[in-house]
Every structure is written in C-alpha cells, then in structure tokens.
Amino acid sequence: MPSAVHVSLNVSDLAKSVAFYTGVFGEPRKLKHDYAKFVGDSPEIHLALQPGLAKGVAGGALSHLGIRVDSGDEVKRWRSELKERGIVSDEEKREACCYALQDKFWLTDPDGNRWEIYTVLEDLEEVSREARSACCAQ
Numbered sequence: 001m002p003s004a005v006h007v008s009l010n011v012s013d014l015a016k017s018v019a020f021y022t023g024v025f026g027e028p029r030k031l032k033h034d035y036a037k038f039v040g041d042s043p044e045i046h047l048a049l050q051p052g053l054a055k056g057v058a059g060g061a062l063s064h065l066g067i068r069v070d071s072g073d074e075v076k077r078w079r080s081e082l083k084e085r086g087i088v089s090d091e092e093k094r095e096a097c098c099y100a101l102q103d104k105f106w107l108t109d110p111d112g113n114r115w116e117i118y119t120v121l122e123d124l125e126e127v128s129r130e131a132r133s134a135c136c137a138q
Contacts, residue, residue, distance in 0.1 A: 002070075003067055005044075005046070006065065006066030008049075008062075008063035008098075009048070009050075009062065011051060011052070014035075014049060018031065018036045022038075025047065030123070032099060034051055035049070036050075062113065063114075064116060065114070065116075067117050068120065069118070071119055072103040075105065076092070079117065087107060088107075090107070091105065092105040096124055096127050099127055100120045101120070101121045103119050104116050104119070
C-alpha cells in the first residue's frame, strides 16, 4: 500500500456521522461501538470517526491528521528525514490505538494540529479503555 493521508474527526453523534459518511464513501472498513473507519480507493482516504465533539468545547472536530506508511522501516525513515530538516517529533513507539497495533510517532504543528506517521502492524478486535483514551489524545 502506498502512503496515504489519514484524517480523524471527533463527532457529536457517531451513528449519524457513520450514516452520513457511508453515503459519501460506502460501508466503513472498521465499525465499533465507539469508532468507525472508512478507507476508500477513489478518492483514496482513511477517515476515522470517534465520539468526542461536545457543543461549546474548544478544539473543534479535528482530532488529528496522519500519514500511513507501509512498514516500521518507513516510519523510522520518515522520522529520520524530518529530524534532519529540523522537525521535532514525539517518541517513536508501538501502541494499540484505533483498534490496531501500530508503530508510530507524532508531530505537532505551530497551531497545535497533531500529525501521526504510522504503520498498522495488526488489526485488533478490542483495545483497552486506557489505550482508547490515550492513543490519539492531544
């Protein structure tokens, strides 16, 4: 799989958002009680939805952005090249996040938008409550 851009949105009503995006992109590739992910070829997109958007709460709908790469070696290559360009990243780590075991690292842009550079090692049926609340947290 070539690199792909990943967008993750906080939503106020997961069921309504899943219905809307099913109409736009077709059936979700992954659907859990607290998470949905759409992966499309045309357009190529990896769109994740998770509850978390409350009216009147700062931060908006954008949870984070990401670039999915093919392997752990690609994650390391990205991190090394960004470091050479002076881009500081968070620690590279392996974690269970978004119902997948991933190798990844995080970047934060000047406005606080979070980017993850990651690869999926394995899809998971369950993720602990701690992992769900911490993996994509700001």
